[in-house]
Amino acid sequence: VRALREGPGCTLEVIDQTKLPFALEWKTLRTAEETAVAIKTMVIRGAPLIGVAGAYGLALGLRGGELAVHYELLKATRPTAVNLAWALDRVRAAVEPLPAAQRFERAWKEAGAIAAAESDACKRIGQAGLPFFAKAKNVLTHCNAGWLATGDWGTALAPLYAAKESGVPLHVWVDETRPRNQGTLTAWELGQGGVPHTLIADNAGGLLMQRGQVDACIVGADRIAANGDVCNKVGTYLKALAAHDNHVPFYVAAPVSTIDVSLASGADIPIEERGGDEVRAWNGVALVPPEVKVANPAFDVTPAKYVTALITERGVVPATREGIARLFT
Amino acid sequence: VRALREGPGCTLEVIDQTKLPFALEWKTLRTAEETAVAIKTMVIRGAPLIGVAGAYGLALGLRGGELAVHYELLKATRPTAVNLAWALDRVRAAVEPLPAAQRFERAWKEAGAIAAAESDACKRIGQAGLPFFAKAKNVLTHCNAGWLATGDWGTALAPLYAAKESGVPLHVWVDETRPRNQGTLTAWELGQGGVPHTLIADNAGGLLMQRGQVDACIVGADRIAANGDVCNKVGTYLKALAAHDNHVPFYVAAPVSTIDVSLASGADIPIEERGGDEVRAWNGVALVPPEVKVANPAFDVTPAKYVTALITERGVVPATREGIARLFT
Numbered sequence: 166v167r168a169l170r171e172g173p174g175c176t177l178e179v180i181d182q183t184k185l186p187f188a189l190e191w192k193t194l195r196t197a198e199e200t201a202v203a204i205k206t207m208v209i210r211g212a213p214l215i216g217v218a219g220a221y222g223l224a225l226g227l228r229g230g231e232l233a234v235h236y237e238l239l240k241a242t243r244p245t246a247v248n249l250a251w252a253l254d255r256v257r258a259a260v261e262p263l264p265a266a267q268r269f270e271r272a273w274k275e276a277g278a279i280a281a282a283e284s285d286a287c288k289r290i291g292q293a294g295l296p297f298f299a300k301a302k303n304v305l306t307h308c309n310a311g312w313l314a315t316g317d318w319g320t321a322l323a324p325l326y327a328a329k330e331s332g333v334p335l336h337v338w339v340d341e342t343r344p345r346n347q348g349t350l351t352a353w354e355l356g357q358g359g360v361p362h363t364l365i366a367d368n369a370g371g372l373l374m375q376r377g378q379v380d381a382c383i384v385g386a387d388r389i390a391a392n393g394d395v396c397n398k399v400g401t402y403l404k405a406l407a408a409h410d411n412h413v414p415f416y417v418a419a420p421v422s423t424i425d426v427s428l429a430s431g432a433d434i435p436i437e438e439r440g441g442d443e444v445r446a447w448n449g450v451a452l453v454p455p456e457v458k459v460a461n462p463a464f465d466v467t468p469a470k471y472v473t474a475l476i477t478e479r480g481v482v483p484a485t486r487e488g489i490a491r492l493f494t
Numbered sequence: 495v496r497a498l499r500e501g502p503g504c505t506l507e508v509i510d511q512t513k514l515p516f517a518l519e520w521k522t523l524r525t526a527e528e529t530a531v532a533i534k535t536m537v538i539r540g541a542p543l544i545g546v547a548g549a550y551g552l553a554l555g556l557r558g559g560e561l562a563v564h565y566e567l568l569k570a571t572r573p574t575a576v577n578l579a580w581a582l583d584r585v586r587a588a589v590e591p592l593p594a595a596q597r598f599e600r601a602w603k604e605a606g607a608i609a610a611a612e613s614d615a616c617k618r619i620g621q622a623g624l625p626f627f628a629k630a631k632n633v634l635t636h637c638n639a640g641w642l643a644t645g646d647w648g649t650a651l652a653p654l655y656a657a658k659e660s661g662v663p664l665h666v667w668v669d670e671t672r673p674r675n676q677g678t679l680t681a682w683e684l685g686q687g688g689v690p691h692t693l694i695a696d697n698a699g700g701l702l703m704q705r706g707q708v709d710a711c712i713v714g715a716d717r718i719a720a721n722g723d724v725c726n727k728v729g730t731y732l733k734a735l736a737a738h739d740n741h742v743p744f745y746v747a748a749p750v751s752t753i754d755v756s757l758a759s760g761a762d763i764p765i766e767e768r769g770g771d772e773v774r775a776w777n778g779v780a781l782v783p784p785e786v787k788v789a790n791p792a793f794d795v796t797p798a799k800y801v802t803a804l805i806t807e808r809g810v811v812p813a814t815r816e817g818i819a820r821l822f823t
Contacts, residue, residue, distance in 0.1 A: 186782055338789075341773065341781075343672060343695040349782045356786070364788045366672040366773055367696050368729025372765065372794035375731070400697025402704070406735040436701065444670065444695055450779045452670075453515055453678045457685070459693045460667075465701035 166280045166316040168214055169221075175228075175273060177221045179209045182313060186353035194218075197226030197235040204242040204249075207345065211314020212387045213287070213420055216248030217280045223256045224272035232257065232268065244435045245396060245464045246387040247425045252279050284316030286420040286478035287323050294324025294383070294418055294476040298333060301380040305338040305370050308398035309350040310385025310418065320385040320418040322354065324476065329360050337362040338373060342398060344443040344461060370404050374411040382408045383476075386419040393469030393484030394431025399462055405471040414473040417484065421477050421492055431466035439463045495609045495645040497543055498550075504557075504602060506550045508538045511642060515682035523547075526555030526564040533571040533578075536674065540643020541716045541752055542616070545577030546609045552585045553601035561586065561597065573764045574725060574793045575716040576754045581608050613645030615749040615807035616652050623653025623712070623747055623805040627662060630709040634667040634699055637727035638676040639714025639747065640683040649714040649747040651683065653805065658689050666691040667702060671727060673772040673790060696729050700736040711737045712805075715748040722798030722813030723760025728791055734800040743802040746813065750806050750821055760795035768792045 172178040177194040183206065184190045192208060194200045200222030203209050209218045219239045226235025240253055259275040260268040298304065304325060311319035311326075318326055328335050337355055339362050342348040348364055355362040365373070373379050382404055388396040395401070395417050408415040428434060441459040446452055453459075472484035482488030501507040506523040512535065513519045521537060523529045529551025532538050538547045548568045555564025569582055588604040589597040627633065633654060640648035640655075647655055657664050666684055668691050671677040677693055684691040694702070702708050711733055717725040724730070724746050737744040757763060770788040775781055782788075801813035811817030 186786075187780075341672065343670065343697055346781060349786075352782060352786050362787065364773060364782060364786050366728065366790070368672055368727075368732065368794075369789065369791055371731040371735070372728055372791050375795065398697075399695065399701055402700040403697065403732040403736055406700070406739055407732060410735055444693060447776055447781065448779065450777065451516075452675060452776065453681060453693060457515075457678075457681050457693050458691065460698065461695070462698055462701050465697075466704065 166214070166217055166284050168313045169209065169218060171277070177218070177225065179203060179218065180313065181208050182210055182350060183208055186349045194222070195225065197222045197230060197238060200225060201238050201242050211309065212246035212248045212385065212423055213283045213315035213320065215243060215246055216252035216422060217276065217283055219249045220252040220256045220276035220279045223253055224269060224276050227260065227269040227272050232260065243437060245437045248422045251422045255279060280316065283420060283422070287316045287318040287320060289478035290320055290418050290420065290476055291318050291323030291327035293478070293481050294416065295327040295331065297381060297414070297416060298324050298328040298335065301335060303336050303338060303378055303380050305340070305373065305379045305382045305404065306351060307340040307384050307401050307404055308342045309347040309354065311351055311354040313350050313354055314385065320420065321383045323418060324383065325360060326358060329358065335360060338370065338379060339364045340367050340370060340400065341365065342400065343367055347398070367400050371407040374407045374413050379413050381414045381416065383416040383418055386417050386423050387464055388434050389419060389424045389475065390428040390431045390434060391426045391489055392430045392486050393472060393475065393489060395467045395472055395484065396431055396434040396464050397467065399465045402465040402467045405467040409471045415471060416474055416476055417472050418476040421479055424489060424492065426489065426493065431468065434466060437463045495543070495546055495613050496641045498538065498547060500606070506547065506554065508532060508547065509642065510537050511539055511679060512537055515678045523551070524554065526551045526559060526567060529554060530567050530571050540638065541575035541577045541714065542612045542644040542649065542749055544572060544575055545581035545751060546605065546612055548578045549581040549585045549605035549608045552582055553598060553605050556589065556598040556601050561589065572766060574766045577751050580751045584608060609645065612749060612751070616645045616647040616649060618807035619649055619747050619749065619805055620647050620652030620656035622807070622810050623745065624656040624660065626710065626743070626745060627653050627657040627664065630664060632665050632667060632707055632709050634669070634702065634708045634711045634733065635680060636669040636713050636730050636733055637671045638679040638683065640680055642679050642683055643714065649749065650712045652747060653712065654689060655687060658687065664689060667699065667708060668693045669696050669699060669729065670694065671729065672696055676727070699733050703736045703740040703742050708742050710743045710745065712745040712747055715746050715752050716793055717763050718748060718753045718804065719757040719760045719763060720755045720818055721759045721815050722801060722804065722818060724796045724801055724813065725760055725763040725793050726796065728794045731794040731796045734796040738800045744800060745803055745805055746801050747805040750808055753818060753821070755818065755822065760797065763795060766792045
């Protein structure tokens with residue numbers, strides 16, 4: 166995992182993503198509380214990465230702390246991405262049978278295993294998705310689902326990096342992704358990887374598809390329901406509609422840890438409502454006067470019928486109940 | 495027209511819309527060249543308003559200047575909204591038969607007549623559209639098509655102001671409208687008019703419609719083709735798709751000067767590509783490093799099939815060839 170690493174003395178070092186794209190700064194997290202704040206304030210973000218960070222955070226909380234308290238603290242930071250709960254559950258299950266004195270070491274090891282597994286999953290996602298991009302010239306993505314948000318490679322960006330490595334001359338349209346502007350992270354990441362790209366306002370993608378300037382869309386996911394409905398960064402749904410209207414394939418790339426088979430459909434996924442300041446201001450600069458009322462839902466749900474395929478580390482399946490069931494057998 | 499007025503000594507005074515919502519400043523324009531710069535840099539904006547401003551600008555250019563030169567100068571400022579060409583044509587037709595010495599006075603009078611007619615059209619649009627909002631609780635709008643963009647009342651906002659006057663307890667979801675953030679103008683305008691509203695990221699409207707939190711959408715237009723395709727601020731198409739997908743009516747309000755019957759369909763409408771700095775920075779604050787490549791198409795085309803009705807000063811018609819023909823007979 167490139168956006169997060171184990172530091173000296175069992176600390177957690179993470180890239181401070183609120184400082185990108187202008188500065189690459191690392192931040193050291195020493196406690197579960199510090200990790201919770203980093204997740205909540207989006208110093209670290211991206212569904213798979215907050216799972217990994219949560220796992221490490223829970224381990225940090227076990228250096229003398231209560232399991233249940235830190236489990237709840239970390240789980241409450243962000244409600245939508247299921248990877249966080251999934252990773253916390255996995256660490257809890259690993260340490261629960263053990264006496265308190267052995268828990269920290271076991272949890273730290275489990276977090277490392279989760280990190281390694283998610284990185285490996287991303288690499289497999291890249292290989293699984295590669296065939297869909299072998300002939301694509303222009304691909305559109307929303308938000309950031311690259312290595313900053315996951316392990317190495319990323320989820321949505323993994324097949325694009327794989328295509329780049331295979332010599333496919335891809336160009337990526339990058340949605341700005343208001344209000345947090347995670348598209349600027351994607352632009353930075355693609356720039357680091359030498360992948361040609363163009364940043365656009367979130368409003369522009371529909372026009373580009375109408376003009377035939379988009380060969381495929383690919384996004385990550387924060388939670389996928391058992392029927393294939395995909396919850397992802399708000400605005401994803403609008404791009405899926407435009408892709409459908411213009412016969413552009415719309416792919417969702419995610420590790421199976423993102424799939425929540427306990428939910429029948431996307432309507433059951435909790436949508437995080439974030440603070441209004443994310444809409445009112447940008448990097449401390451006011452966009453509107455403080456008295457303007459704002460709403461800031463952070464995710465939306467793309468109905469399964471608009472998803473061409475799910476690309477996972479266990480293979481590519483249709484976004485249907487049957488397709489998803491196949492991943493778990 | 496509230497966003498523009500005749501100043502002393504036949505000058506043109508306009509609200510500097512680049513200063514809103516933080517400051518209400520008027521700017522005086524004395525020449526066609528100054529008017530052209532004000533239109534190009536969006537000191538004045540909105541399809542009907544740039545038509546009115548263009549008409550006055552051409553008049554200013556006739557105080558000693560060449561008709562053809564100033565006509566072309568003003569026409570070239572912005573290519574998409576047809577109202578500009580329409581108003582310039584109207585002034586040119588009025589003054590062409592006259593000797594040079596009489597042209598300025600005639601043109602100034604014609605510009606005033608256009609301003610009055612567009613204001614009157616807005617008021618009629620408000621009345622024509624009112625019945626559709628008599629029971630609406632939550633209405634979504636994109637960009638700014640209020641009195642800042644037109645004459646009094648506005649186009650898209652005119653039925654909402656009329657509803658407010660009739661005692662309908664409306665609430666308006668205001669799309670931020672990146673990259674120029676004209677939603678902040680709409681929020682300011684609605685605030686001045688006492689209409690409850692909430693500013694949202696452009697990405698959020700789809701989710702709100704999925705949740706049943708939008709009863710109707712209404713937008714203005716920059717050009718409407720003979721078949722009912724609607725060209726409007728980029729991103730409009732995405733909201734129309736979401737409205738269609740969620741059975742939410744999607745209205746387009748515009749004066750008939752916005753309809754270009756010479757164009758068979760929206761595919762023929764020129765889409766303005768604006769400077770990349772509008773995406774790269776906000777009010778001089780960089781959002782991405784200057785080396786990031788950006789694209790900035792300013793409009794898109796909503797196919798007629800996604801438009802519930804066109805609301806004009808001559809009545810409400812379906813967005814079809816037959817409906818539009820009815821407006822001109």
